[in-house]
Amino acid sequence: MTTEYTITEDILFTNFIRSKPNISDKTITHYKAALIKFYKATHEQLGTVIANCKNQQDRVTEKIIFQGEDAEGNQIVEKQIINFDLNSPESYINIYINTFINYCKETKIKTNTINGYLTMVCAVLSFYSVKIPEIEKYSRTTPKWNLLSKEDFKFVMNDGSVLYASLIKFLISTGMRLSDALSLSIGDFMNATKEYHDFVDVEDFIENAPSDMIGYWKFHPHKTQRFNIECQTFNDPESSNLILQNLRKLKNEYYPRKNRKNGLDLKPSKEDALFGSQKAYFKRNLTQDSVSDTLYKKNKKLRQHHIKLIDEKIANGELSAEDREKMIEKIPKFHAHSCRKFFSTMIAKNCGNLRICAILEGHTTPMKTDSSYVKIGYDELKEAYMSALPDLSLETTEVKIYTSEIREEMENKIEDLRKENEDYKKKVDYLIDEISDIKKVYH
Template sequence: MNTEYAITEDILFTNFIRSKPNLSEKSKSHYRAAMNKFYKATHEQLGTVIANCKNQQDRVTEKIIFQGEDSDGNKIVEKQIINFDLNSPESYINIYINTFINYCKETKIRTNTINGYLTLVCAVLNFYSVKIPEMEKFSRTTPKWNLLSKEDFKFVMNDGSILYASLIKFLISTGMRISDALSLSIGDFMNATKDYHNFVDVEDFIENAPSDMIGYWKFHPHKTQRFNIECQTFNDPESSNLILQNLRKLKNEYYPRKNRKNGLDLKPSKDDALFGSQKGYFKRNLTQDSVSDTLYIKNKKLRQHHINIIDEKIANGELSIEDREKMIEKIPKFHAHSCRKFFSTVIAKNCGNLRICAILEGHATPMKTDSSYVKIGYDELKEAYMSALPDLSLENTEVKVYTSEIREEMENKISDLEKKNEDYKRRMDELIDDVSNIKKIFGDR
């Protein structure tokens, strides 16, 4: 495979995208993801795929059929033109499609996602007059899955860069879909944590923002935007600390090094990606495809880690060899959506209010009339999130949960102390005035 070739930069692909001026940016990203997967599966450039398929599909053969002899003994033959069988397993298009399907299955892509990818790939090929054989769609499935543990998440976070550690922890603590998380900027993070600081300059924020901030995020998820579903969620102190650690590394180490080496003037800005790609000096967002590839590798390492533990237990006599396959089947799979599943499970466990769970997860409200009759405020959401925070924290941090009643009680105490402080200040001023008057009457003696 040519590592310098990018199928989404191929002129054939870019021409296809240009031919659809009304295509949304979201749809374009889906096409790019599908075609990237297709290239990784087939190892063939788009022009080669199109040429191979078209040359073969236009091929015709003649078949001579012997019909007998006439009265003079001459052979009677009939020529039959036979077009190439598009549905033949040997056809290029079928080989490409089956190779692509097998690749998707091997990389644990869900069947409904494979259906979507196939539709997009076939649309590109058909645009260049490649005939598509009859295909049966895969039935939509909901695969069995096992919830990852905190130790599993710590394993995949420790195996790699601080950038990916911060992204994974952010997904765990917010429950955001990967598409939403990858669209965020540093400015968005500054705004989400504004209760903890008053920084306007991005470099001041990166250098001096406090530790243990809890961010508040209010947005419409990309996936459900057309339904006008709003999500309100939070990110925990651990993820904020990791994000700041990554941003400080970029500001104080990576950018100065690149500037010295290449004569550049790189510095962070509010519009930079919160989770940036190295290809764009960490200023442009990571792509879903690159994240998927990285997490796939992490999943393979996690699986092997679990298998090693199983084999060690068998060697120590803690498990029987007969149980090995059953234990391997229970190994959880790690991918971006498993972080969201972990978040949803923890929220459901700690919060009995389905309406609050739906808002935090960015799901449709349980009751259609909620938008007209039910109003859930920030304080209720924050209280529910804080109750789940110990289970979302990977270091098992003990978190003090401040309910609305406790907060109100503390605010009243603060107010009382402020009043007492004002009283003490007033009395002190009066005493100072009295002393001053006494000095005026009696002098300094």
């Protein structure tokens, strides 16, 4: 195994990418991820895999199907040419594919992702004339899952950096998929919270943005872009506060320290990743693989924490030792998608409108005609989100739900007060002029 092997430097990979002039950067990234994992699973470079498969698939054997003599005593031999059976379990291609699937299963990659990776690997091999056997889509029984509690989320957020705490809380409060959250920039966050500020300069925003902002996000999720499904969701005050805490730490502590130490001129910009990687001075986004690895470690710690609590209950006589294994089976698993499941559960609990739930979650609308006949506005979406906010918040939160009618009433009162203030100002100005005239007379 060559540890220095890099798929992006393999001429076979680069030639394959060049053969697709309209391929997007995102698709190229997916191909890289699939082939990196394929290499990790098989321990063989792309050229070796292709050579082994082609040499074997081109192999033919002869089988004698009849041997005897004719009437004149001449020997007769009839042979059959047999091509190699690609579907044989012993074929290189099947061994590679099964090894790859097993590796993906062991590293907890999701079913749909495994099938996507498999399709991409086979596309590259087919491009180099490797014959692909009949492959059934990999599937597995969906395991039962238990919803994480607020205490579970607090535990995993407290075990690590402010960056990861802000990312986890953002996922909980928006219901975004990890891929969508990791594509966001600081400028996107500024735009999402513009209702609360008028900052243009990114450093002014980081330093002076108000607390407890609720961000509004309108986008097409990466996963469902081809279906033109739009998602409109919000992030809660807790996540905004954590994001600002992380950005202020970068601006006031991390960048000055790096600049002094390395003679750099680092400073935040709108194009910087909202959830950045330390390897790139927090300028570029964290990768899904690095986040998944970190959350996997957090899940292990959470499981150990739950087992410790179970054992303490057994020791205190609150739980029978016979029930230990059953309780361990019920321990919830923490990963990025568990944040989305928590969000969807709380939205469904507090909002009876399936159409609104679908929009907030970025799912297909329950009625195919909705896009043509039903228009749900910002106010309705925010009211639904605000109703779920106490359940989405990890700390005790008292939420005043402002309906569109209440908001309009308050805006009218503000306008009346503004006009009243203008009248008072005119009266004050008049009195000031009167006093000035009187002074002139007596002087």
